[in-house]
Amino acid sequence: MEAHDLRAIANRMRRRDLHAVYEAGAGHIGGEMSVTDLLTALYFHIMNVNPLEPRDPNRDRMVLSKGHAALALYVVLAEKGFIPKEELSTFLKPHSRLNGHPNCVKVPGVETNTGPLGHGLPVAVGMAKAAKLNGQRWRTFVIVGDGEMQEGSNWEAIMAAAQFELDNLTLIIDHNGLQQGARLAETNNIAPLAPKLNAFGWKVEEIDGHDMDQICKAVSVETTSKGKPKCVIAQTTKGQGISFMSDNVAWHHKVPNHEQFEQAMKELEEAANEYAP
């Protein structure tokens, strides 16, 4: 798919996400806007997944380790056909499959349950190792938050992936510079990330995480490196696409009021016009 089309999809995903957060009265909207372009590129350009056979043994795997952005994954899975689009309106409602963190037992297309930070990467290492043991060619992708990289479990997995030479594993760090309560820089500044991953034996690439061309190239199989796991450090903006949420820590977990909702939707619709055919 062309980058132009991917941008149009991502814009639609943002609007649906915003709408569902507004309707549900909850959601981690900042981190969802931040990760939407990455998810769109993976699901609509890179990954081999089939909604008719969600457990196809040869499918590519994607783990959203920053599980609080579940809604961003739900809107993408709905667009792909894994779940009905209408179901998005049940987000957080009593007995919905779509709770605030993705559940692989209930929702087709979800690979493993996340929500507690620092779980996705170790599981992804296991997935990639299984593909190697099986002699299969499918790839494993995992998206983590940058604040999430403060969890020690990630660094244990980073060492294991290098030791196992998992060149079929791609870690994408959604590097928006914000965590729950403050900037990373004010909390536990783990930047710069690239030299650390390099030192741990990974191939590292830094990109603009909202530039479709750069994302698609960085996660493509052509840019992997034999014998080394790959880390893509995606420079992103929390709240991307909505001016008053952008790079604003207050919007980690917050619901727009009616006026804010209208304003945000207007901005996203204006952006959508740029992608109209």
Place this chain on the structure above:
Amino acid sequence: MNMPLDPADLHDCRDAFTSTLEALAAANSDIVAVCNDSVGSSKLGGFREKFPSRLINVGIAEQNMVGVGAGLANGGKLPFVCAASPFLTGRALEQIKADVAYSQANVKLVGISSGMAYGELGPTHHSIEDFAWIRALPGVPVIAPADRIETAAAVRWAADHDGPCFLRLSRVGVPDILPHDHVFELGKSNVLMEGGDITLIANGVLTHRALAAATLLEDRGLSARVLNMACVRPIDAEAIVQAASDTAAILTCEEHTIFGGLGSAVAEVVVDECPVPMKRLGVPGVFAHTASANRLLDDFGMSPEGIANSALELIDRKG
């Protein structure tokens, strides 16, 4: 839950926790707060403003957080380690066991938004195993206050107590229950209502529901004793034995799995010392469906009506 509760009468116990902690910290410069990017959710903003150097935010790293807490205690500090309860207890359980309990480090573990307070965020964020996990460790009192008064009293007690403890707090609003001059005593429950037909034992956000259930039973001409049992360990065995002998039936209610929590702790005493008909209400060994915290309690049979119905069944069983 169709209880006539005015939101203005409901209080978030986190506020009582932090205001008490701030008052204690003003008088005792050794008190420090340790957290995991949870300044907001632990309501530590005021503490940070007043004592910036004594707010130790390790980032999103709970195992490190508990280890750092133990080290601070070793260095003469009085750390209150605060985090969402599932991540504090689940993620750092071995640090709690080895660094805090086994080492007898003077660390106050404060589990915030415990139980199913995080409702729709789902089972990863529910902390309905923490009574069982921490209760299994020697030397760590497990305390779930029922309202803001008991919360404040327990925080003051914890600061005075030489040794670790686990305070299990919610964010779900609860009414005032205990008298304003309430003094917390470790391992001591409180009789909130007298009665002879059955005893309802509860703690945390279940206490006010148990009281409402007792009122419903009263309407049916039955009298229930209501025991508020904040301490799951040490358990108030004396009050349990007394309840068994006076009322011959015990119903426990908790925002926790029925495997290993308050009900189990009570049952251990009942089985050993005073067998009487008993039932444990709680989360029945499942990962909860999507719903708000209060709705989940209702769905798991712990609305006042649900509790009263279980009580009636139990009273029937007495014959």
